[in-house]
Amino acid sequence: MRRNAGRSIIAGLISAFACAALAASASAAPPITGWHVKITNLTTGQPFSAPLWAIHDNKQHMWQVGHQATNGAALIAEDALAAPLSALLENDPDVLGQAIALPPITDPVTPPPIPPGATREFDIGTQGKFDRVSMMWMLVRSNDAFSGVDSLHIGANNGKKGKKSNKGKLKNRNITVGAYDAGTEKNNENGDFIPGPPFNHFFVRDQDAQLIAPHPGLSASGQLAQYAWTDPVARIEITKIK
Numbered sequence: 001m002r003r004n005a006g007r008s009i010i011a012g013l014i015s016a017f018a019c020a021a022l023a024a025s026a027s028a029a030p031p032i033t034g035w036h037v038k039i040t041n042l043t044t045g046q047p048f049s050a051p052l053w054a055i056h057d058n059k060q061h062m063w064q065v066g067h068q069a070t071n072g073a074a075l076i077a078e079d080a081l082a083a084p085l086s087a088l089l090e091n092d093p094d095v096l097g098q099a100i101a102l103p104p105i106t107d108p109v110t111p112p113p114i115p116p117g118a119t120r121e122f123d124i125g126t127q128g129k130f131d132r133v134s135m136m137w138m139l140v141r142s143n144d145a146f147s148g149v150d151s152l153h154i155g156a157n158n159g160k161k162g163k164k165s166n167k168g169k170l171k172n173r174n175i176t177v178g179a180y181d182a183g184t185e186k187n188n189e190n191g192d193f194i195p196g197p198p199f200n201h202f203f204v205r206d207q208d209a210q211l212i213a214p215h216p217g218l219s220a221s222g223q224l225a226q227y228a229w230t231d232p233v234a235r236i237e238i239t240k241i242k
Contacts, residue, residue, distance in 0.1 A: 030128040034241035035154060038121045039101075041114045042176070042234055043139070045227035047196060048114040049080030051137040051148065053122075054089050054098035055130050062089075062134035064150055065212050069182045073136060073212075077146040077182030079195050079202050080113075080138040096130035113140065123241065126154060133238070140196030141227040143206065144185040145215045147177050147234050154238055173238040178231035179217075183210030189222030 041048050054062055062085070063073045072085025082100050089098040101122045103110040114120045114137075124133060136148035154173055181187070186206040191199040193206050218228040 032125045032127045035124050035126065035133075036121065036239045036241055037101075037124055037133075038119055038237040038239075039114065039135075039137075040119045040235040040237075041116050042232055043116050043229040045116060046139040046141055046145075046229055046233065047116065048120075048147070048234070049076065049138040049140055050082065050112040050114070051101045051120065051135050052076060052082040052086055052098070053101060053124060053133060053135045055096040055124055055126055055133055056089075056092070056151075057094050057096075057129045058132060058151065060092065060094040060132075060134070061151055062136050063146075063148070063180075063182075063212055065180065065214070067212055068209075069184050069212055073146075074144070074182055074184040076136050076138055077144040078138075078185050078205060080140050082136075085136075096127055097125065135236070138195075139179055139229070139233065141194055141199075141224055142196075142215075142218070143187050143189070143193055144182040145179050146182060147179050149175075149177060149236065152238075172240055173236065176232035176235050179215040179229060179233045181210070181213050181215040183212055184208060187216070187218075189218060189224045191223050194224065 037053070039048075039051060052062070054060070063069060069077060070085070072088055075081040075084055086098055086100055089095045099122075101120050102112050103120070132151045132153050134149060134151055136146055139145040139147065152173065154171070184207065185193070186208045188206050190206070192201055193204050195202045217230070218224050220228070
């Protein structure tokens, strides 16, 4: 009986130490900083697909100029399909959080796209090394044009003890962004290859193999001429939630 009692005491102590360690680890975690994001469509003829956003560390990129678009990024740029890339980011250790920015549940009337002149608002949170945000959405009356931001730094990085926590303090952002060409589909400007209304031809592609680059825009004589844009195409306002 004494031997069993001793084992019970030891097990209890191990459990207590484990709980204390977990509590200490939780208390040591840096706080989450909340941010409010507002995206405004500055074009006159290009609806935006619902933006995909991700909060991540400096190792992650949703897309990069001068690089090939991943399959997930290509699906957004060509057909406004963000769910596959969203699912991949959800299980990435370099990503703190991600979501497709849909209208609020309390607003069942507003469709997912952001029409010209309209806005989409949502909240995000940074924490410790997860201090960067990437976003991506399609200009849906195009072959493979998209916009967004690549690894935009918005939060201070809580680094190792005794070192400065990054360059500067937490800061709001108010920027404008242009359009980019995913390089995965030729810019034929043919309605038979365009997913956005009034064409609605999803998953019909004139494939290409170029790198992501600033978009050259739509030609004045093409079938999509009335949906042309000039940069910037969007304004992104990121404000710290007090």
